[in-house]
Every structure is written in C-alpha cells, then in structure tokens.
Amino acid sequence: MSYPTLFTADSITASLQDERWDALIVLAHDLQADELSTIAIAIASAQGVDQRIGQQLVAMPCSSMPGGRLILAPVGTLERDYDDVRSYADAAKAAIVLAKEMGATAPLVWVQPHHNELYQHAIEVSYLAMCQALWQPLEGREVVGEEKLEPVQSIAMVGLVESQAEELMAIESGRRLARDLAGTEPERMSALNFAAYCQQTFSGSAVEVEVVTDIKTLQQDYPLLMAVARSSLVVPRHRPAVIRLSYTPKGAIAQSVFLAGKGLVYDTGGADLKVGGSMAGMSRDKGGGAAVAGFMLSIAKLQPEGLKVVAEIGAVRNSIGSDAFVPDEILTSHAGVRVRIGNTDAEGRLVLADLLSHLRQQATDEVAPQIFSVATLTGHAARSVGPYTALVENGPARALGLSLRMQQFGDVWGDPCEISRSRREDYQFIQAKSSAEDVLSCNNAASSITVRGHQFPMAFLVEASGLADHGQYHMKPIPYVHLDIAGSGVDGGDWIHGKPSAAPLITMLASVLSDQTIR
Structure with missing residues (x-):
C-alpha cells in the first residue's frame, strides 16, 4: 500500500x-x-x-x-x-x-x-x-x-518538521488500510479475505494478529455473531472470522484501550431483507471494523509508550437463506444474556455484543481500561447528525469526559463528532417483554424512523455484553463509548459510490495519544 x-x-x-x-x-x-x-x-x-x-x-x-x-x-x-x-x-x-x-x-x-x-x-x-x-x-x-x-x-x-511528517504518514497508513478494507467489494473483501488482508498488513509489525475461523469455536465463543453468520456457512468462501489485534508496549503500561469493530462484509438484512434498492452499498457495512484495523496499523507505526491496545473485529456476512436467523428467536450472548431478536437487519449490535463481552472480560484485569465500539450501526445516526460521528457513552466515560475530549480533538483535526446522551428511555426501550428473554435487540421498524434510534442500541450493547455490571456505581467501572459512523463513514454520505472516509480514526488517535505525540 x-x-x-x-x-x-x-x-x-x-x-x-x-x-x-x-x-x-x-x-x-x-x-x-x-x-x-x-x-x-x-x-x-x-x-x-x-x-x-x-x-x-x-x-x-x-x-x-x-x-x-x-x-x-x-x-x-x-x-x-x-x-x-x-x-x-x-x-x-x-x-x-x-x-x-x-x-x-x-x-x-x-x-x-x-x-x-x-x-x-x-x-x-x-x-x-x-x-x-x-x-x-x-x-x-x-x-x-x-x-x-x-x-x-x-x-x-x-x-x-520531520517528526510531524513521520506521525502524519503513520496516520495515513492506517487511514489507507481503513479505506481499502471498507471500500472493497464483498467477494474481494469477504470475511476471510478481510482477515487475510489484515494478516498480510500486520506481518512483521508491532501488532500481533490472531484469526479465529473454526466454526465450533466461534459458535461457542461468539453465539450472537454466529447467528448472524448462520446462513453464510453453506458457502465456504462466505464464512466468518474474528480478527484479534494486540499491541503491547515495552515497559510499564499506564493505560489500556479496547476496540470492537463491526465488520459486516455484506448485509442483505437477512430474513428482514433490504428491499427497494437499499441493499446497494452494503459492502461498506464493514466500515467500523475497517477503521479499527486502520487505527491499529497507525498504532503499530507510532508504537506509543505506556499504552496497551487490543481490538476485536467481527467479519461476517449477513446472508439470506434457508438457515437464516429470524425475528422472535431468542439467543444467548457470550455474556449469558438472553436476547430476543426484533429484526435481523439490526445485526451489527449482535456482532458487537459478543466482541465487547470478550473485551470486557480482559479489561477488568488491565490498567486504566477504556472500551470503544465502532460501527456503521444505524440510519438514525446519519439522519440525526448528518456527516458526523455520533458518540454515545456510559456513566464512567461521561464522568471522565471521554466523548467531550473526542469531540474537541475531532474539531481541530477535521474529523468531527456529535455527542448523544444515553438516557433511561433507551434502557426502557430494550427491556424484556416476557420471562423468556432478558433484553430485546430492537424494534421492527427502521432506525431512521425510530425515536432515539441511534441511542438505544448503545443500551442494548451495554446489557447484552455484560458492561451493565461495570457502570459508574459498580465495583469495577469501565468507561465505554460507542461510535456510530453511519453518517461519517463515507465522503458525502454516498454509501454506494462515495470514498470511505476512515472516520473516526483521526479523532480516536488524537484523543488516545494526546499526551504523547498527536495533539
């Protein structure tokens, strides 16, 4: 590249x-x-x-x-x-x-x-x-x-000066990877090819790569993700992968950052099929996972001191077929939470929930952990904040001012964000309606016409991943920010033909590394 x-x-x-x-x-x-x-x-x-x-x-x-x-x-x-x-x-x-x-x-x-x-x-x-x-x-x-x-x-x-030039090229190397992963068509960048491209890119770098493709392992460890992937299993080249990227600095660790990336290499909507031409451009539904991979490449180039970074990307194809998961199914997440499916086109949050659960488990034993999820998650985000990344944070993140910090850095780096509060109505929205489930994944209407359509999915992610046990008033609070890039992920909002923007890579780097290099 x-x-x-x-x-x-x-x-x-x-x-x-x-x-x-x-x-x-x-x-x-x-x-x-x-x-x-x-x-x-x-x-x-x-x-x-x-x-x-x-x-x-x-x-x-x-x-x-x-x-x-x-x-x-x-x-x-x-x-x-x-x-x-x-x-x-x-x-x-x-x-x-x-x-x-x-x-x-x-x-x-x-x-x-x-x-x-x-x-x-x-x-x-x-x-x-x-x-x-x-x-x-x-x-x-x-x-x-x-x-x-x-x-x-x-x-x-x-x-x-030379040091600035080196930093900028490290940033651009990550942005280019993010654009390549996000903007490439669904056969060239299938889930397995996405993983292989990451392996090739990070070979010999400061970032370790682990790719999980064994179906039985994935079914056991990522049950919600595998429900989304279920109908894709009959086509070997469409099978899923979880890509784990890890950067461990030399010396003492002062902060730990964990990233979950939605890597829907193609989203048909599943049983709730996208119709009326709305399926075109859905090979870009992997923009969140692409941005996370790009972030990790920049980290590999910059090699910051004192910062540990771990990322998990769920690369999945949401196929339509006889074995597709359907609304009304009740699935148990990696965190042990029973999820009633409201709409199979709300698949990204299922993928993220399992990734976040794994990251949550590791984060509890790490130094000063912070967790972020990045996804092209809802049409509501694009409708409500336009070309900006929507930030929705939990209590510990809000107490630290993480989203405000990201917004401030995004403004001066040309990668702007809008802050959305997480409210009690969001948690009420996803409350169980019967004893058969613990939480609802969503309603059965498009997010763009749903009240608080990009805020309530963050509540689902908190509940389904087990992060609900790490709120502001718990024994081990963990700051968590969800970044919805449905509006910012491509230039001009054209998901069919627009160039992937690599958002919010610059904002995240500037925020995380502000005390070291990028300011």
Missing part, C-alpha cells in the same frame, strides 16, 4: 528552486500575506486578467514556479461561528486533484496559518485531505496499477 510520501520544507522562498517539486499549491485565506511576497508579482499579474483569483480554485502556468505550475486555492471565510478546519480540507482536496490532472506528481504546498486555535492543525489536515482525495479503490489499483491511478508520489508541506 503506497500513499504520497510527506516531505518537509522550510519556506516557499527556499523551496521554489528545488527541482524535486513540480508544482506550487497555495491554500490561503489572504493572498496578500507576507509569506507570499516571493510570488506576489505572479499573483498580481494573474489578478489583473482573472477575477477568479482569490475567489475560486485557479491553476496557471508560471515559469518561476516549480514545474511551471501555480495553483491558488482559497479556503474562504474562516471567521464565522460555524467555520472550522474542514475549509482547509475542502480546498486541499480540490487543489490536489487539479494538480494531478495537470500532471504534477510532487507538489510543494503552502498552507496559510490562522490565529484561531481551531485551525492549529491546518497543515496536517490539508495533507491528510489530499491523501483522501487521491486514494483510489483497491480493486482498481490491483487491475490498472497504482502508478497509473495514483501518480502523485510525494507532497512537500511548508512548515512541518
């Missing part, structure tokens, strides 16, 4: 004659800035004949620029109450695509700083946005070739 190598540059003036670069991209809110004095004549000359300069993205030939190419990308107004660093990201995406179309393969980029701390990571966000825009699907790269589809080989950013 390749992505543009990030180089550092001291200044525009010092870099204009550097033959390594073949274009200059300027991301600015003020073209009169002192830093642009070196190219002021070129800008003024262009403004005399082109009123778009400073208002729209413009490219122009300019012999004094690297490669004879100058691209001016205005970031727009940054002083309104609702402006944020994504203005830089949007401009960066458009500029790098234009540079690629012009034939540039190694652009030099200057990002104009801003005094507001909301834009403190504008340079870093711009590089990551460019990488997002340049990414092409794995299937295309394998057939056509990376060198043709992704010709931009390097990007030089003015104002960064």
Whole structure:
C-alpha cells in the first residue's frame, strides 16, 4: 500500500528552486500575506486578467514556479461561528486533484496559518485531505496499477518538521488500510479475505494478529455473531472470522484501550431483507471494523509508550437463506444474556455484543481500561447528525469526559463528532417483554424512523455484553463509548459510490495519544 510520501520544507522562498517539486499549491485565506511576497508579482499579474483569483480554485502556468505550475486555492471565510478546519480540507482536496490532472506528481504546498486555535492543525489536515482525495479503490489499483491511478508520489508541506511528517504518514497508513478494507467489494473483501488482508498488513509489525475461523469455536465463543453468520456457512468462501489485534508496549503500561469493530462484509438484512434498492452499498457495512484495523496499523507505526491496545473485529456476512436467523428467536450472548431478536437487519449490535463481552472480560484485569465500539450501526445516526460521528457513552466515560475530549480533538483535526446522551428511555426501550428473554435487540421498524434510534442500541450493547455490571456505581467501572459512523463513514454520505472516509480514526488517535505525540 503506497500513499504520497510527506516531505518537509522550510519556506516557499527556499523551496521554489528545488527541482524535486513540480508544482506550487497555495491554500490561503489572504493572498496578500507576507509569506507570499516571493510570488506576489505572479499573483498580481494573474489578478489583473482573472477575477477568479482569490475567489475560486485557479491553476496557471508560471515559469518561476516549480514545474511551471501555480495553483491558488482559497479556503474562504474562516471567521464565522460555524467555520472550522474542514475549509482547509475542502480546498486541499480540490487543489490536489487539479494538480494531478495537470500532471504534477510532487507538489510543494503552502498552507496559510490562522490565529484561531481551531485551525492549529491546518497543515496536517490539508495533507491528510489530499491523501483522501487521491486514494483510489483497491480493486482498481490491483487491475490498472497504482502508478497509473495514483501518480502523485510525494507532497512537500511548508512548515512541518520531520517528526510531524513521520506521525502524519503513520496516520495515513492506517487511514489507507481503513479505506481499502471498507471500500472493497464483498467477494474481494469477504470475511476471510478481510482477515487475510489484515494478516498480510500486520506481518512483521508491532501488532500481533490472531484469526479465529473454526466454526465450533466461534459458535461457542461468539453465539450472537454466529447467528448472524448462520446462513453464510453453506458457502465456504462466505464464512466468518474474528480478527484479534494486540499491541503491547515495552515497559510499564499506564493505560489500556479496547476496540470492537463491526465488520459486516455484506448485509442483505437477512430474513428482514433490504428491499427497494437499499441493499446497494452494503459492502461498506464493514466500515467500523475497517477503521479499527486502520487505527491499529497507525498504532503499530507510532508504537506509543505506556499504552496497551487490543481490538476485536467481527467479519461476517449477513446472508439470506434457508438457515437464516429470524425475528422472535431468542439467543444467548457470550455474556449469558438472553436476547430476543426484533429484526435481523439490526445485526451489527449482535456482532458487537459478543466482541465487547470478550473485551470486557480482559479489561477488568488491565490498567486504566477504556472500551470503544465502532460501527456503521444505524440510519438514525446519519439522519440525526448528518456527516458526523455520533458518540454515545456510559456513566464512567461521561464522568471522565471521554466523548467531550473526542469531540474537541475531532474539531481541530477535521474529523468531527456529535455527542448523544444515553438516557433511561433507551434502557426502557430494550427491556424484556416476557420471562423468556432478558433484553430485546430492537424494534421492527427502521432506525431512521425510530425515536432515539441511534441511542438505544448503545443500551442494548451495554446489557447484552455484560458492561451493565461495570457502570459508574459498580465495583469495577469501565468507561465505554460507542461510535456510530453511519453518517461519517463515507465522503458525502454516498454509501454506494462515495470514498470511505476512515472516520473516526483521526479523532480516536488524537484523543488516545494526546499526551504523547498527536495533539
């Protein structure tokens, strides 16, 4: 997996004659800035004949620029109450695509700083946005070739230091893995292929990989997950896998983080079949598991001290067939909780519940544990918070301010989140209706038209996984945050054709590693 190598540059003036670069991209809110004095004549000359300069993205030939190419990308107004660093990201995406179309393969980029701390990571966000825009699907790269589809080989950013460049490339390596896993079609990235891709990616890294594929073991240890996978077992290539990724630092451990990722490699809806065209794009229902895998790759590259990280990803196909699980079934979770199935299209929470139960058991004996689940779980999240990651936390997490912390980091890193409270109504919603079950998985209506449709699933996850015994007032409280990326997992919300965004990988890294590297 390749992505543009990030180089550092001291200044525009010092870099204009550097033959390594073949274009200059300027991301600015003020073209009169002192830093642009070196190219002021070129800008003024262009403004005399082109009123778009400073208002729209413009490219122009300019012999004094690297490669004879100058691209001016205005970031727009940054002083309104609702402006944020994504203005830089949007401009960066458009500029790098234009540079690629012009034939540039190694652009030099200057990002104009801003005094507001909301834009403190504008340079870093711009590089990551460019990488997002340049990414092409794995299937295309394998057939056509990376060198043709992704010709931009390097990007030089003015104002960064080497340590920042190394961190950013570690982040991007994880984001690229997440996009490859999430955005690849369901046969190329079946559950078993998902696992194999992880094994290949992490081979020789600081992260250990364990893949569980034995059906009897899975049925015993992940009963809810295997109910979802039940109808897929008749097709050997569609069989499920649980991928366990572990990073243990050298020396003392100060904090432990546990991640559960929903890896639905294809979701037909099962017996509650998706109809009316709503099945298209469901190969991206593995975005949560993909983001978790990407997070672990970044961790493998960064190798933070004092932090232990363990992840479990449930890679499953929710197939339709004669052996499909159906509504009204009562299944017992790994935690021993009896679950009445309300709708088989609410399969992700079943997968996560068993993963969380395993992680919960390990977390109770670890130092300062925190648990997170990441999933494209509900249409309600996309409907209610749009392109943002929805955060729903338990009592111990709220007491620590984990979601608030993630939201703050997400804002400055261009990977924003919205906080949703977990309320008593959510737990009442999933209460058992008879002595036959302990909890309901869901109602039988679409989440997007269900009141609190993305909040109540977190209550189910807490109850079905055994995390209910680790609340704020219990002997061993464990902070837990559920992240629903149904709205943030792809650019523009287009689950059929949009590029996977790798959300919320940056937010999670920034939050978890804020005391060490990424701030």
